[in-house]
Amino acid sequence: MFKQISMKKIYLIFITIAFFGCKNTSEDNGKLKVVTTTSMITDLVKNIGGDLVEIEGLMGAGVDPHLYKASEGDVSKFYNADVIFYNGLHLEGKLVEVLEKMEGQQKTTVALGEFLDKKELIGSTYFTSNYDPHVWFNIQFFKQFAEKVTAVLSEKAPKHKAAFEENNTVFQEQLSQLELEVRSIIATxxxxxxxxxxxxxxxxxxxxxxxxxxxxxxxxxxxxxxxxxxxxxxxxxxxxxxxxxxxxxxxxxxxxxxxxxxxxxxxxxxxxxxxxxxxxxxxxxxxxxxxxxxxxxxxxxxxxxxxx
Missing domain, CATH: 3.40.50.1980 (Nitrogenase molybdenum iron protein domain)
Known part of the structure; x- marks a missing residue:
C-alpha cells in the first residue's frame, strides 16, 4: 500500500522532482499522459481518448474519494502528467491541496464538476464547494463531462482532434441509449x-x-x-x-x-x-x-x- 504523505513532504517531493528533471514519458511514445482521480472519470477519458492517450487512474474499485489521500507515487504521476482530470466540487477533499499545487506547477488541471451550471446543482453545506459533488448520477451532466474532456484533449493534441470528436460522438450516443434504458426500467x-x-x-x-x-x-x-x-x-x-x-x-x-x-x-x-x-x-x-x-x-x- 502506498504511504500517505503530509503537505510538507509533498513540497520536498516537488523540489526533488524538479531538481532531477524527471522526464515526462509522453515524450517517449508520443501520447498525452493523463492522470485521473475517480474510476468514473478514468472510464470517461478512456472512451474519448482511446489508444491515443496514456491514462493512469488513481482510484480503483471500492475506493472512497472522500477519504483518499495522496501517496508519493501519486505526486510523481501528477508531476509527469500532461493533463489531470478530476471531479472537483470538493469530492476529492484530501487531494485538493495537492491539485492546487499542481496548478502552481503550470499543469493542465481540469475539475470537470466546476464547469456545470451551478443553478442545476444540489446545494450542500457538507462541502467547501457548497454543492453535492456526486454529479455523475445525472447522465446529462456526464455527457457535459465528455464534451469538456474532448475539448481539452483536442487542445492538447490537435492532430488527434478528429478522432477525439468521433469517439465523443459515439459515447454521447451510448449515453443517450443508457438514459432511455434507465427510464424504461424505472417505469416498471x-x-x-x-x-x-x-x-x-x-x-x-x-x-x-x-x-x-x-x-x-x-x-x-x-x-x-x-x-x-x-x-x-x-x-x-x-x-x-x-x-x-x-x-x-x-x-x-x-x-x-x-x-x-x-x-x-x-x-x-x-x-x-x-x-x-x-x-x-x-x-x-x-x-x-x-x-x-x-x-x-x-x-x-x-x-x-x-x-x-
Whole structure:
C-alpha cells in the first residue's frame, strides 16, 4: 500500500522532482499522459481518448474519494502528467491541496464538476464547494463531462482532434441509449415504492432525475459517521414508509447498513439488504460494472428488482 504523505513532504517531493528533471514519458511514445482521480472519470477519458492517450487512474474499485489521500507515487504521476482530470466540487477533499499545487506547477488541471451550471446543482453545506459533488448520477451532466474532456484533449493534441470528436460522438450516443434504458426500467416500479435508502447520500442527483426519495444514513460525505440516533431515526422512517429493501455501497463499510437492518428488525419490521450499489467508485476493472454505463445499468436493475 502506498504511504500517505503530509503537505510538507509533498513540497520536498516537488523540489526533488524538479531538481532531477524527471522526464515526462509522453515524450517517449508520443501520447498525452493523463492522470485521473475517480474510476468514473478514468472510464470517461478512456472512451474519448482511446489508444491515443496514456491514462493512469488513481482510484480503483471500492475506493472512497472522500477519504483518499495522496501517496508519493501519486505526486510523481501528477508531476509527469500532461493533463489531470478530476471531479472537483470538493469530492476529492484530501487531494485538493495537492491539485492546487499542481496548478502552481503550470499543469493542465481540469475539475470537470466546476464547469456545470451551478443553478442545476444540489446545494450542500457538507462541502467547501457548497454543492453535492456526486454529479455523475445525472447522465446529462456526464455527457457535459465528455464534451469538456474532448475539448481539452483536442487542445492538447490537435492532430488527434478528429478522432477525439468521433469517439465523443459515439459515447454521447451510448449515453443517450443508457438514459432511455434507465427510464424504461424505472417505469416498471410504482412511484410509491421509489424510496432509496443507502449508506450515504450519493444518489441525490439520481433521485432528483428519476423521482426517488433518497435517504442516506451517513449524509453526503462518508467523512462523517452515523451515530445511534441516526440509525434509530432512519429505522423509524423505514417502518413508517414500509420500505422493503435498503442498500449497501461498494465503497462504504457494510456494517453501517447491517446495523440499520438490525435496528429495523428489532422493531418487528421486515427489511432486506437489496444488494450492493456502486456509488463513489465503479466495479472491478474488466467487469461490466467496471464501466460507467455498466455500473449505472447494474445499479438501476438492483434497485428496481429489490424494491419491486
Amino acid at each position: 416500479l410504482p412511484e410509491e415504492k421509489r424510496v432509496l435508502v443507502t449508506a450515504h447520500d450519493a444518489f441525490n442527483y439520481f433521485g432528483k432525475e428519476y423521482g426517488f426519495n433518497v435517504v442516506g444514513l451517513q449524509g453526503i460525505s462518508t467523512a462523517t459517521e452515523a451515530g445511534v440516533q441516526d440509525v434509530q431515526k432512519l429505522s423509524d422512517f423505514i417502518i413508517e414508509n414500509k420500505v422493503k429493501a435498503i442498500f449497501i455501497e461498494s465503497s462504504v463499510p457494510r456494517r453501517t447498513i447491517e446495523a440499520l437492518q438490525q435496528a429495523v428488525l428489532s422493531k418487528d419490521h421486515e427489511v432486506i439488504i437489496g444488494g450492493s450499489l456502486y456509488s463513489d467508485a465503479l466495479g472491478d476493472a474488466g467487469s461490466v460494472e467496471g464501466t460507467y454505463i455498466g455500473m449505472f445499468t447494474y445499479n438501476v436493475n438492483t434497485i428496481v428488482n429489490a424494491l419491486r
